[in-house]
Amino acid sequence: MGVIVAVTGASGAVIAMRLLEVLKEKRIETHLIISESGKKVIGYELGNSDEIRSLSTFHYSEDEIDAGIASSSNPVDAMVIAPCSLKTLSAVANGFCDNLITRCAENMLKLNRKLVVMPRDTPLSLAAIENMYNLKLSGAIILPPNMAYYYGPKTVDDVTDFFAGKILDALGIEHSAYRKWVKYDEASPVIRLPGD
Numbered sequence: 233m234g235v236i237v238a239v240t241g242a243s244g245a246v247i248a249m250r251l252l253e254v255l256k257e258k259r260i261e262t263h264l265i266i267s268e269s270g271k272k273v274i275g276y277e278l279g280n281s282d283e284i285r286s287l288s289t290f291h292y293s294e295d296e297i298d299a300g301i302a303s304s305s306n307p308v309d310a311m312v313i314a315p316c317s318l319k320t321l322s323a324v325a326n327g328f329c330d331n332l333i334t335r336c337a338e339n340m341l342k343l344n345r346k347l348v349v350m351p352r353d354t355p356l357s358l359a360a361i362e363n364m365y366n367l368k369l370s371g372a373i374i375l376p377p378n379m380a381y382y383y384g385p386k387t388v389d390d391v392t393d394f395f396a397g398k399i400l401d402a403l404g405i406e407h408s409a410y411r412k413w414v415k416y417d418e419a420s421p422v423i424r425l426p427g428d
């Protein structure tokens with residue numbers, strides 16, 4: 233299995249980093265594309281792109297439109313854009329293939345392969361909501377990084393693991409990144425039986 237992981241200039245590249253860690257542990261081939269704005273935002277959030285790149289099998293810049301993965305004849309099974317800026321969301325929703333990320337996303341849609349998009353921004357404009365709507369109609373999985381409290385996260389790492397786990401769920405890859413919901417789990421410090 234091969235997965236393209238694209239990181240754009242939205243906040244939250246650490247989610248892609250956690251995802252890449254798990255995919256590496258599972259020996260799944262990964263193709264990491266970081267947009268130019270993505271590199272800039274990673275600079276603010278993680279210092280530099282060295283660690284995230286080291287977790288991928290192959291890595292590319294957004295202008296490498298002649299890379300093998302740019303062709304729909306390549307064997308990559310799925311693509312994740314996480315985090316996805318509203319700019320890249322708009323480009324993918326409208327078939328505007330101006331770089332390697334948007335070109336690969338277009339390939340996924342036209343071949344009916346799995347495309348998981350994690351748009352991050354708040355609040356949302358009508359344009360962003362419409363772009364998500366249209367992308368959903370095109371077959372993509374729209375997976376915003378919306379946190380949940382019910383599983384008892386204590387740290388930012390817990391929240392990051394939850395988001396990475398949700399992407400792995402969408403890809404159909406088994407993982408233990410976060411503890412799945414179990415209704416009657418007496419061992420849980422958070423989820424109590426009725427009457428407790």
Ligand SMILES: Cc1cc2nc3c(=O)[nH]c(=O)nc-3n(C[C@H](O)[C@H](O)[C@H](O)COP(=O)(O)O)c2cc1C
Nearest residue numbers: 240241242243267269270273317318319320352353
């Ligand atoms: C520190 C920082 C954080 C940003 N966070 C977001 C964000 O969460 N969501 C978003 O849509 N844009 C965000 N942006 C703006 C994008 O980086 C900008 O729209 C850029 O053009 C996206 O380009 P790309 O999609 O090619 O990576 C951020 C910019 C900076 C400098």
